Structures are given as structure tokens and as C-alpha cells.
Amino acid sequence: MKKKTVVALDAMGGDNAPLEIVKGAVEAVNERDDIIVHLFGDEEQVRNELKKYTYPRDQIRLTHTGEVISVEESPAVAIKKKKDSSMVAGILSVKNGDCDAFISGGSSGAVLVGGQVLVGKEKGIKRAPLAPIIPNEKGVSLLIDCGANVDAKPEHLVQFAQMGSIYMKNIIGVENPRVGIVNIGAEETKGNALVKETFPLLKACPGINFIGSVEARDITKGIADVIVTEAFVGNVVLKMMEGVASTLISLIKEGMMSSTRSKIGALLVKPALKDTLKLFDATEYGGAPLLGLKGLVVKIHGNATSKETKHAIFQCVTFKEQKVNEKIREHLGIPAAPAAGE
Amino acid sequence: MKKKTVVALDAMGGDNAPLEIVKGAVEAVNERDDIIVHLFGDEEQVRNELKKYTYPRDQIRLTHTGEVISVEESPAVAIKKKKDSSMVAGILSVKNGDCDAFISGGSSGAVLVGGQVLVGKEKGIKRAPLAPIIPNEKGVSLLIDCGANVDAKPEHLVQFAQMGSIYMKNIIGVENPRVGIVNIGAEETKGNALVKETFPLLKACPGINFIGSVEARDITKGIADVIVTEAFVGNVVLKMMEGVASTLISLIKEGMMSSTRSKIGALLVKPALKDTLKLFDATEYGGAPLLGLKGLVVKIHGNATSKETKHAIFQCVTFKEQKVNEKIREHLGIPAAPAAGE
Numbered sequence: 248m249k250k251k252t253v254v255a256l257d258a259m260g261g262d263n264a265p266l267e268i269v270k271g272a273v274e275a276v277n278e279r280d281d282i283i284v285h286l287f288g289d290e291e292q293v294r295n296e297l298k299k300y301t302y303p304r305d306q307i308r309l310t311h312t313g314e315v316i317s318v319e320e321s322p323a324v325a326i327k328k329k330k331d332s333s334m335v336a337g338i339l340s341v342k343n344g345d346c347d348a349f350i351s352g353g354s355s356g357a358v359l360v361g362g363q364v365l366v367g368k369e370k371g372i373k374r375a376p377l378a379p380i381i382p383n384e385k386g387v388s389l390l391i392d393c394g395a396n397v398d399a400k401p402e403h404l405v406q407f408a409q410m411g412s413i414y415m416k417n418i419i420g421v422e423n424p425r426v427g428i429v430n431i432g433a434e435e436t437k438g439n440a441l442v443k444e445t446f447p448l449l450k451a452c453p454g455i456n457f458i459g460s461v462e463a464r465d466i467t468k469g470i471a472d473v474i475v476t477e478a479f480v481g482n483v484v485l486k487m488m489e490g491v492a493s494t495l496i497s498l499i500k501e502g503m504m505s506s507t508r509s510k511i512g513a514l515l516v517k518p519a520l521k522d523t524l525k526l527f528d529a530t531e532y533g534g535a536p537l538l539g540l541k542g543l544v545v546k547i548h549g550n551a552t553s554k555e556t557k558h559a560i561f562q563c564v565t566f567k568e569q570k571v572n573e574k575i576r577e578h579l580g581i582p583a584a585p586a587a588g589e
Numbered sequence: 590m591k592k593k594t595v596v597a598l599d600a601m602g603g604d605n606a607p608l609e610i611v612k613g614a615v616e617a618v619n620e621r622d623d624i625i626v627h628l629f630g631d632e633e634q635v636r637n638e639l640k641k642y643t644y645p646r647d648q649i650r651l652t653h654t655g656e657v658i659s660v661e662e663s664p665a666v667a668i669k670k671k672k673d674s675s676m677v678a679g680i681l682s683v684k685n686g687d688c689d690a691f692i693s694g695g696s697s698g699a700v701l702v703g704g705q706v707l708v709g710k711e712k713g714i715k716r717a718p719l720a721p722i723i724p725n726e727k728g729v730s731l732l733i734d735c736g737a738n739v740d741a742k743p744e745h746l747v748q749f750a751q752m753g754s755i756y757m758k759n760i761i762g763v764e765n766p767r768v769g770i771v772n773i774g775a776e777e778t779k780g781n782a783l784v785k786e787t788f789p790l791l792k793a794c795p796g797i798n799f800i801g802s803v804e805a806r807d808i809t810k811g812i813a814d815v816i817v818t819e820a821f822v823g824n825v826v827l828k829m830m831e832g833v834a835s836t837l838i839s840l841i842k843e844g845m846m847s848s849t850r851s852k853i854g855a856l857l858v859k860p861a862l863k864d865t866l867k868l869f870d871a872t873e874y875g876g877a878p879l880l881g882l883k884g885l886v887v888k889i890h891g892n893a894t895s896k897e898t899k900h901a902i903f904q905c906v907t908f909k910e911q912k913v914n915e916k917i918r919e920h921l922g923i924p925a926a927p928a929a930g931e
Contacts, residue, residue, distance in 0.1 A: 384840065438739070464831050483805040488829065490807060490808055493806075498865050499862060503861060505861045508861070516844070516858060520844050522844060523843065
């Protein structure tokens with residue numbers, strides 16, 4: 248029998264926890280029998296949620312934790328001090344090999360610090376980037392890095408390109424993923440000091456399909472599969488997408504409600520628009536992995552629903568089955584030291 | 590009688606030149622009698638366009654130029670070599686005082702280089718930022734800097750905040766404009782090295798209304814009037830707005846055409862949506878000024894229409910009437926040396 252993938256899930260992380268998180272866990276195990284979800288959180292609250300559903304009992308585990316890390320806390324302090332938090336206990340279950348991956352919708356900072364400090368970077372990995380999947384007109388791209396470690400060096404960006412390519416090929420199934428670097432013009436001579444220094448390194452890097460500079464305007468056009476950038480710019484790209492989309496959609500909804508005529512029209516276009524806007528919703532692809540660690544740590548949105556949670560769980564299974572970490576080690580020439588818990 | 594404002598206009602700059610540019614000039618002088626537009630471009634082509642309209646003859650002037658600077662050329666080389674281009678001749682007319690301002694929809698790089706090299710920065714101005722008006726849910730903000738000079742220093746950003754505040758107050762009419770710095774979190778401790786160094790300087794800067802960090806997600810919510818950032822990030826912000834908006838609108842249009850039902854709905858919502866999307870169109874506010882120069886140089890979009898051209902012309906009149914350059918000099922404590930042509 249195939250060994251089940253065990254996914255640790257922070258039942259207390261995010262605005263909709265534990266409700267949507269537990270629901271996502273139940274949906275995942277009801278859909279697939281090759282998964283065990285290990286919930287970390289307040290036993291009473293989690294059991295109250297679990298009660299609502301029927302599911303194969305042997306596929307959900309629960310460890311009680313008495314603390315929760317909030318988004319207001321200093322991530323470094325919280326990870327150090329709150330040993331009995333759902334976040335720390337969940338991450339440690341990956342470090343010690345009990346679980347294959349950890350997912351949280353809680354404090355991004357704490358997920359980043361916890362992943363790096365508790366699980367640790369693979370030997371040879373200079374920086375662990377946070378790499379969300381972002382939608383575009385034709386499908387999705389990987390935006391790497393959107394994490395909290397800004398002011399990257401050229402060699403970091405080269406590793407991002409390598410790890411991102413492996414991820415897109417093995418998790419999303421894109422053959423020979425096109426790698427682009429975010430820049431302010433298409434020419435090699437354009438850019439800031441970091442981009443200018445990184446450009447020739449990416450050009451010379453074997454095993455990646457580097458297509459050159461990508462202007463921000465073309466990111467949502469689907470011009471590249473792996474969008475390499477340092478974390479400050481990556482954060483701006485990601486949050487501009489969210490902000491502009493939310494502003495435009497609310498303006499459009501308002502506009503449709505402005506007259507009787509347009510209200511009737513709105514009723515008629517609504518189903519079609521809903522399908523369309525779904526295309527611009529990346530939650531089907533799960534969460535953002537923190538790449539380059541000795542185990543898998545995945546950040547889902549603070550407002551993640553059961554759907555995003557479920558897809559993040561599936562994403563962890565694919566990550567394990569496709570041996571993404573082994574491929575990253577291989578590609579980057581990292582000695583095959585045992586990963587966490589192996 | 591009030592002295593007319595003389596605006597030099599690059600009749601050959603942009604994808605729709607000379608047609609839309611000349612049309613914008615005609616519309617401007619037909620609407621206001623306090624403006625003279627001085628066109629620079631190919632005499633025959635421009636006269637052929639002018640022929641189509643009636644307008645007060647004494648409000649449009651024309652100087653023939655035999656060359657055009659294309660977007661493919663190296664800006665620095667083109668500005669140096671193409672003395673008979675519409676761009677160089679137009680910019681020089683500001684330098685020598687014949688015209689009060691210069692507008693072009695041609696090569697951004699050439700406008701930036703031409704402005705800085707031919708007109709020159711005000712004494713004491715460290716860097717001349719390109720500052721477009723961007724739309725938000727409640728109105729507009731000024732995004733400063735989106736130019737070609739990346740890797741700014743903290744003292745550059747402080748001057749951007751000062752100049753941007755003067756612009757928003759005097760040109761757009763915002764009292765006590767709120768100044769924010771683009772950052773990856775709201776806290777003062779977040780950010781890259783540049784933002785962390787700039788933050789306390791902005792806090793301590795007299796005469797501006799600094800409100801702290803602005804996350805990219807909140808830019809289109811209208812959280813600040815002056816959005817300060819270095820040019821690389823500014824470029825990403827601007828182009829993400831364009832890209833996400835264009836992708837979403839095309840997805841929505843496609844969605845509306847997907848069924849008979851939605852097609853009928855689309856007909857009904859169309860007029861209301863058109864009005865709404867107009868809110869998200871900043872062309873009514875003219876072009877992006879290059880601030881801190883001894884004269885006014887304004888960049889309009891490469892695909893600028895007559896409407897944007899006309900509004901850019903009006904913007905130049907307001908700039909002159911409000912004595913924006915004098916106010917910048919005063920605010921920054923720059924000795925009142927005569928500006929170009931004064």
C-alpha cells in the first residue's frame with residue numbers, strides 16, 4: 248500500500264479559523280484516501296467543528312495546543328516563546344518527521360520565521376523565498392519572492408529562478424517553464440543595480456528557460472511562468488494585483504447598481520461574470536510554499552476558505568510525490584543529506 | 590490683459606501623432622483664449638491635420654522640424670544628435686524662454702533626458718522625478734517617482750515628498766495632502782534599507798503631512814494623496830495598475846459575451862459601466878510632470894488621445910498660474926535664481 252502523506256494543519260491560523268480550516272481538512276480526506284490531516288489547535292473548538300461532519304476517522308488526527316500566535320505579535324519572539332502554539336507545534340511536527348508538510352493561514356511573519364528557524368534551510372540554500380501562485384489571462388505564474396526578507400542579492404535571485412522552475416514543472420505541470428525577471432523595460436541594459444547584476448547570471452544559468460525582463464504590465468498577460476524578483480517588489484506586485492482587482496470589481500458592482508436598467512443587466516451577466524472572475528482567483532492552486540527548506544511549509548491566505556485549505560493539502564501531497572525537495576537539491580548540487588525526519 | 594501661457598507641443602510624439610496631438614491642441618485653444626500652443630513637427634503633416642479644423646489662428650504656432658526621435662533610439666544619443674527633432678526643438682523653446690512648458694507623448698527616456706540635460710534641474714534639486722497622477726476609488730493620487738533614474742537615496746525621496754505635496758495642493762487642489770511611502774507593511778520597522786532610512790527623515794520633514802507607510806494593496810483605495818517611492822517600485826506600481834485593469838476588463842468583456850443571456854445583460858449594463866470605468870481613467874488630469882526642473886516638461890502617454898493632450902495643456906497653464914516652480918524653490922529653500930527664460 249502507498250504510504251499516506253501526513254499534512255500538519257494550523258487549525259487556529261487565519262480569520263476563518265477553526266471553521267473553514269477544519270472544513271477544508273474534512274473535504275480533503277473525504278475526497279482522497281492517501282492523505283492524513285494532523286490538526287493542531289484548541290481541542291474543544293476543533294472537536295466542535297469536526298462534529299459537524301462525517302469523514303474517515305483514521306484520516307484526521309488532532310493534537311491539542313493551548314496557545315495561538317496572533318498577527319500583531321513579533322514573529323521572532325512568538326516563535327521562540329509560544330512553544331504550545333498551534334503554529335510552533337505544527338512546524339515542529341515537520342522538523343521531527345511526524346508530518347510531511349505544514350500549512351497555516353496565520354501570521355505570515357511567524358510562518359516565515361518558524362519555517363526558517365525551526366525546520367531550517369537546506370544546506371546551500373542562501374534564502375528561502377515565499378512563492379505564491381498568481382493568476383494571469385492564460386493560467387497561472389509563480390511569483391518568487393514575496394517574503395519578508397528584502398534587499399536580496401543576485402545569487403539569491405538565481406536560486407529563486409531554479410527552485411521556481413522545479414516547482415512550476417512538478418507541481419503545476421508546466422514543461423520548460425519560462426523564467427522572467429521583473430524589470431522597468433525589456434532591454435538588458437535597463438533596471439536597477441540588482442537586476443542588472445542578476446540578468447547575466449540568469450542568462451548563464453543552466454537548466455532554466457530564461458526569457459529576459461518582464462515588465463509589470465505584462466505579468467497578468469501570462470508572459471512568463473516563473474516571475475523572479477526580490478521580496479519588496481514581489482510584495483508590491485502581489486498586493487497591487489489584489490488592490491487593483493478589488494477596487495475595479497467594487498467600482499463595477501457599484502456601476503451596475505446605478506440605474507434600473509443596469510440592475511436588470513447585472514442580473515443577466517452575473518453568472519457569466521462569476522465564472523470569469525473565478526479565472527482570476529488562484530485559490531484553486533493552494534497556498535504559497537516557502538521553498539528551499541528541509542521540509543515543506545505552506546502559507547495560505549489569512550482569509551482562506553475551506554476550498555483554499557483543501558487545495559493546499561493536495562498541493563502538499565503533490566510536492567511530496569514529485570519529490571520537489573530532492574529535485575531542488577539535485578538541481579542545485581546540494582549533497583543529498585537527509586531532509587528533516589528522513 | 591493677462592499674458593497667455595505658451596505651451597510647446599511635440600506634434601510628432603506618440604502612436605497617435607500627429608492626428609490626436611494636433612486635435613488636442615485645437616480643442617484646447619477653442620476652449621480657452623489664454624493659451625497659445627506652439628507645435629513642433631513636420632510642417633506638411635501638421636498643416637494637413639490643422640486644415641481639418643477651425644480655430645483662432647493667433648493661438649496656434651508652428652515650427653517645422655525635420656527629425657523625429659523614436660522610442661527605439663538611445664535617449665541620450667538622440668537628444669544629443671537630433672537637434673532638428675520636434676522633441677529637442679520643443680524642449681529648447683522652454684529653455685530659452687519662448688515657451689512656458691513642453692509636452693510630449695514620445696519616447697519617455699528622451700523626455701527625461703531632454704528635460705534634465707536641456708532644461709536642467711533647479712539648483713539644489715538632487716533628482717527630477719516623473720510623477721503621474723493615478724486614479725483611486727475616491728479620486729486621484731500622485732505617484733512620485735516613476736522615472737528612469739532608479740536606486741534613489743533617502744534625500745531624493747524626501748524632496749519627492751515635498752515637491753509632490755506642492756503639486757497636489759496647487760494643481761489638483763488637495764489641501765494638506767497626505768504623504769505615504771510605499772512599503773511592505775504598515776509598521777515603521779518594516780521595509781527595505783531605503784524605506785527604513787527614509788521613514789524618519791519624512792517624519793521629521795517640516796511642511797508635509799506624512800502619514801507613514803502605504804501598502805501596495807491600499808494605493809487604489811485612496812489612502813494617500815502623494816505616494817512616494819523610488820522609480821523602480823513606482824514603475825511596477827504604475828504598470829501593475831495598467832496591466833491588472835486591462836486584464837480584468839478584457840476578461841469581463843469576454844465573460845459578458847459568453848452566452849446570449851449575458852450578451853443582453855451586457856447591453857443593459859454598458860452605459861453605467863462606461864461611466865464607472867471613466868473614474869478609473871486618469872487622462873482627465875493631463876500628463877506626468879518631470880518635477881524640479883527650471884521649466885516644465887510633461888510626459889503624456891504614448892497612446893495619448895486629443896483629450897489627454899488637451900488636459901495636459903490646461904495642466905501646464907495651472908502650473909504656471911500657481912507658480913509651482915517658485916513654490917518648490919521657496920519650500921526647499923532654493924535661492925530664487927531666475928528660472929529658464931525668466
